Amino acid sequence: MKRQIAAGLGAATLTLGIAVSTGASADALPQTQQQTSSRVEIASSRMLETVHQWQETGYWCGPAATRHALTARGIESYSQSELADRLGTDTGGTDHISQVTGVLNDLGAGNYKTVETLSDPMSDSQKAALWDHIVESVNADRAVVANIISMPSSKPDHYPNSTIYHYFTISGYDSDTDRVRIVDSAFGVARYWLPFDQAARLIAGKGYSYHDA
Template sequence: MRRLRTVVVAALAASALITAPAVALAQGENAVDVTSMAPPAKVEGVKAAAELNIQYQIQETGYWCGPAATRIAISAKNGNPPSQQQLANELPTTTNGTDWIGQVTRVLNNHVAGGWYETKEMPNDPPTQAQRDLLWRDIVLDVDKGYAIVANIVAPANNHPPGYPNYTIYHYFTIIGYNSDNMTVKIADPANFGGNQIYWLTFNQLATLIPPKGYSA
């Protein structure tokens, strides 16, 4: 069991599946450059790749990405996870979404034995090399031990996962696998944008999506 360490910070914008055309980046702007980023530090003594078995569900409302992503993560360890409605009540989630990743951490630890989850903030945009190293290490070690990770992301129009509409998306999704040979991560995305439910992202792109939010790992 890891010691639970939560860093409390001032709330940023409500973090759920919220569309914000007013803050979308212009279509003509250049995409985020991830080619120059150094690879994260290698994690020794783990498999080259691993994936978790989970129960996938599409989020039941436009603002329940937090409860849905949390349920997916719980299902990796608990074969009878709570409903999205119950988790929305516990987080709590409102029509404005789920405010902070720390709420997800608390609920995960209520439903997954061992108090494993911690809140990890990534306030720097772009993230520092130390933050990238920690994110990769958390993904590899968590997935190897059977724990899925919930990430709170901000995806502007020039840096989207597959199928996302062309404006800034505030969202939660679940990380359920990794492949260190090609530095990719497997995502279970409750939004189902364009029918994209479970897909692979490069680690570099994931690392640009989380700031200035955080993740539960």
């Protein structure tokens, strides 16, 4: 399904181990098509460049995802350790997506806002807002950071077959294939494309941080 392009809790976060740098990267951008008019040109797909890092501890997915979003703006000077301090991350993880929003704003990444306490499953209106927020953020050269719950029924193919609390970064979209591009700090695949509906299932019940253009 080609998705229309628009012109935006709680528990501690923990992953099961740290990925290694030998993981594959599914990073190719689908063929881009464009719609043009006398006033505006809208690409049906776009992705941002980010500097990837694997998370340095089993509970630093929040700092790593925040760093990925910062690097989309060319901000590369902050280590995961420094970001963990700013986020209040401890051995239980990063407690809330709003902590990510605050740090992104404090460090000059953009005008970030938090969407939280989403129903599970998301309503149609929540999914539509998520898509619009991804498109608007990426079009403004900002990535989205998402707090997720991965379960066997919704997990990406390369994730463990268990329930995992995690953060990842969304750095692109393709409306022709209805997918979003993920930058991930764990589980062996640094970058990959995920069906939008699957991403919405992962974020449902948690929240995300997006740039309000």
